[in-house]
Amino acid sequence: MHSFIESFRSAILSIRAHGFRSFLTTLGIVIGVASVIAVVSVVQGLSYSINSEFENLGSNTLTVRAHTPLKEALKGKIAKITLQDYQDIKERINDIDAITPIVTGFGKIREVKFGSQIEVSNVIGTNSNYRSVNSLYMSEGRFLTFSDEKKRRRVAVIGQSLITTLSLPESPIGEYIQVGGEWFKIIGVTESKGEIFGIDQDNILFIPFSTIQSLIGRQSSFQMDIQLSLTNLDSLTPVQKRISNILRTNHDLAPEQPDDFKIQTAEQLRSSFTSIIDSITIVLGGIVSISLLVGGIGIMNIMLVSVTERTREIGICKAIGAKRHHILLQFLIESVVLSLFGGLIGILIGFGLGSFAAAIIPNFPAANVPLWAIAVAFGFSAAIGVLFGIIPAAKAANLKPIDALRYE
Amino acid sequence: MSLIELSHIAKHYTMGDQTVKALDDVSLSIAANEFIGFIGASGSGKSTMMNILGCLDSPTLGEYYLNGTDVAQLPESRLAEIRNKEIGFIFQSFNLLPRASALQNVMQPLIYRGFSLATRKTLAIEALEKVGLDTRANHLPNELSGGQRQRVAIARALVTRPSILLADEPTGNLDSQTTKDIMALFDQLHKEGQTIIMVTHEPEIAAHCLRTVTMKDGKVLRDQHA
Ligand SMILES: Nc1ncnc2c1ncn2[C@@H]1O[C@H](COP(=O)(O)OP(=O)(O)OP(=O)(O)O)[C@@H](O)[C@H]1O
Numbered sequence: 001m002h003s004f005i006e007s008f009r010s011a012i013l014s015i016r017a018h019g020f021r022s023f024l025t026t027l028g029i030v031i032g033v034a035s036v037i038a039v040v041s042v043v044q045g046l047s048y049s050i051n052s053e054f055e056n057l058g059s060n061t062l063t064v065r066a067h068t069p070l071k072e073a074l075k076g077k078i079a080k081i082t083l084q085d086y087q088d089i090k091e092r093i094n095d096i097d098a099i100t101p102i103v104t105g106f107g108k109i110r111e112v113k114f115g116s117q118i119e120v121s122n123v124i125g126t127n128s129n130y131r132s133v134n135s136l137y138m139s140e141g142r143f144l145t146f147s148d149e150k151k152r153r154r155v156a157v158i159g160q161s162l163i164t165t166l167s168l169p170e171s172p173i174g175e176y177i178q179v180g181g182e183w184f185k186i187i188g189v190t191e192s193k194g195e196i197f198g199i200d201q202d203n204i205l206f207i208p209f210s211t212i213q214s215l216i217g218r219q220s221s222f223q224m225d226i227q228l229s230l231t232n233l234d235s236l237t238p239v240q241k242r243i244s245n246i247l248r249t250n251h252d253l254a255p256e257q258p259d260d261f262k263i264q265t266a267e268q269l270r271s272s273f274t275s276i277i278d279s280i281t282i283v284l285g286g287i288v289s290i291s292l293l294v295g296g297i298g299i300m301n302i303m304l305v306s307v308t309e310r311t312r313e314i315g316i317c318k319a320i321g322a323k324r325h326h327i328l329l330q331f332l333i334e335s336v337v338l339s340l341f342g343g344l345i346g347i348l349i350g351f352g353l354g355s356f357a358a359a360i361i362p363n364f365p366a367a368n369v370p371l372w373a374i375a376v377a378f379g380f381s382a383a384i385g386v387l388f389g390i391i392p393a394a395k396a397a398n399l400k401p402i403d404a405l406r407y408e
Numbered sequence: 409m410s411l412i413e414l415s416h417i418a419k420h421y422t423m424g425d426q427t428v429k430a431l432d433d434v435s436l437s438i439a440a441n442e443f444i445g446f447i448g449a450s451g452s453g454k455s456t457m458m459n460i461l462g463c464l465d466s467p468t469l470g471e472y473y474l475n476g477t478d479v480a481q482l483p484e485s486r487l488a489e490i491r492n493k494e495i496g497f498i499f500q501s502f503n504l505l506p507r508a509s510a511l512q513n514v515m516q517p518l519i520y521r522g523f524s525l526a527t528r529k530t531l532a533i534e535a536l537e538k539v540g541l542d543t544r545a546n547h548l549p550n551e552l553s554g555g556q557r558q559r560v561a562i563a564r565a566l567v568t569r570p571s572i573l574l575a576d577e578p579t580g581n582l583d584s585q586t587t588k589d590i591m592a593l594f595d596q597l598h599k600e601g602q603t604i605i606m607v608t609h610e611p612e613i614a615a616h617c618l619r620t621v622t623m624k625d626g627k628v629l630r631d632q633h634a
């Protein structure tokens with residue numbers, strides 16, 4: 001025990017004796033750990049905010065969207081949810097509390113114009129239910145109403161970003177803009193939703209479902225998603241089954257053919273996003289671990305130099321009675337202390353970097369460093385210290401006393 | 409049985425196709441409380457002899473009994489224990505740890521015994537007092553004169569109360585006055601019962617020894633008792 005404390009003390013002493021060199025040595029670990037922590041904190045912050053996003057979507061909500069199986073996609077077929085599907089679901093299923101069609105504009109219908117400014121935006125045709133199902137809040141004006149839908153009004157609700165990109169007045173209610181060549185009156189502005197995966201959620205524009213239908217025209221079939229909330233949570237599974245039956249019949253699918261659509265609960269949607277984020281974390285983490293490896297090699301290199309430099313000292317210690325384990329421990333502790341020190345600084349810098357990145361990107365969720373990441377970074381640095389310190393330490397410990405003493 | 413018993417000890421170095429016999433069939437016995445000096449020309453094998461006696465090196469052939477145990481048969485960890493407990497080694501070039509103070513240098517061998525800090529300190533200060541250097545305890549080696557450094561080294565060798573004090577040209581790097589002081593210290597240690605084995609070039613120093621062994625080409629040429 002006393003010899004352990006002494007080994008520790010002498011390790012610290014020799015690290016301090018070469019202050020600048022020790023600092024440079026740990027730099028590899030510092031950078032490695034800092035990038036791990038920065039990446040993890042940003043991605044976890046993102047995942048945290050996506051999770052809370054989906055919490056807004058009630059648990060009794062189902063989303064129906066087209067899904068082209070890979071085999072079909074290779075044949076050039078693209079699956080679609082059609083207007084017919086929407087009407088059939090709406091008419092034939094009883095337990096529906098609210099049903100929301102979501103049609104995304106394409107081609108010319110994505111062009112939004114005010115004065116001389118043209119902006120390509122995410123134009124969505126939907127109805128009044130959309131707001132409550134998606135927990136959308138208004139910062140000004142109102143959302144689409146039942147009567148907008150019924151009277152096929154040319155009205156639009158816009159996202160925050162369009163105010164700046166189209167150079168609209170600060171309070172744009174009542175202004176007229178062109179969408180797909182037709183005139184629309186702005187009736188509301190939604191509250192900001194920020195970005196997800198770097199995609200601006202506020203470059204968006206809502207118009208009534210009936211209006212977008214007339215813009216697209218009856219002849220061309222269009223792509224839509226359907227959201228529906230149920231009156232009764234227990235009917236979730238039977239409703240999923242019945243929708244599936246309707247869609248399979250409408251799409252003429254033979255029994256052996258796979259579904260060309262997906263009916264997902266909010267929970268299923270969330271977990272598919274979470275799994276994307278988890279794989280991003282793993283891939284980035286893997287890349288960044290390589291820098292930790294490089295840092296470890298740097299430590300090994302300097303430890304080998306240190307052993308060579310101190311060969312004579314090792315000889316002296318052996319001559320006065322040091323055993324193998326005394327020498328081994330001293331050098332091992334030295335390399336572990338070096339790399340833990342690097343890890344500690346790395347964690348601090350990484351956290352700072354993550355917070356900084358989150359702060360300068362507008363609307364980006366706050367960085368969130370999970371405790372496990374800190375524990376892993378710390379454990380990893382210690383392991384690197386042991387792993388890359390053991391060879392130099394063993395080299396020192398195995399020196400024969402007479403050879404070490406003779407070393408010039 | 410005597411303290412040290414060497415029988416037919418040889419140390420060979422192979423350099424390419426020729427073999428250097430640094431020690432060639434040396435048999436010798438040394439009793440407790442002897443004050444013995446190895447003398448002889450440069451390259452005659454004196455240092456090789458000391459390194460083997462101090463368990464820093466092992467002989468190519470022969471047996472070395474220290475207190476009745478055959479040292480050649482022992483594993484490295486037992487040899488480390490012997491170096492720590494039985495032997496105090498003093499080098500020509502002092503061999504102090506450069507970053508440790510005089511006191512810490514003297515305390516160092518006691519670490520390997522597992523003594524507590526307080527015990528180590530008490531014993532080390534005692535040893536420094538013995539060599540008259542307790543006032544310099546907190547100086548680093550490079551803040552001390554050559555003579556003072558060698559005293560620290562002697563204190564370090566004595567602090568473990570070894571049965572043998574080995575000194576390879578301990579005054580080789582020192583001026584004549586300091587040499588006299590160090591030799592006076594050796595005389596006193598010998599009077600107190602310490603076994604001392606040393607190597608020297610200088611006849612005046614050899615005169616302090618009660619027995620001189622002259623080496624030549626790795627063999628014992630003469631073994632004289634004063
Ligand atoms: N590591 C070694 N490799 C090869 N030969 C060696 C080695 N160590 C010593 N020798 C040889 O062994 C012989 C004895 O050397 P040693 O150092 O014992 O002499 P010495 O009597 O101490 O001389 P000096 O008085 O100059 O110190 C020399 O010829 C030397 O060249």
Ligand SMILES: [Mg+2]
Binds near residue numbers: 454455456
């Ligand atoms: Mg010599």
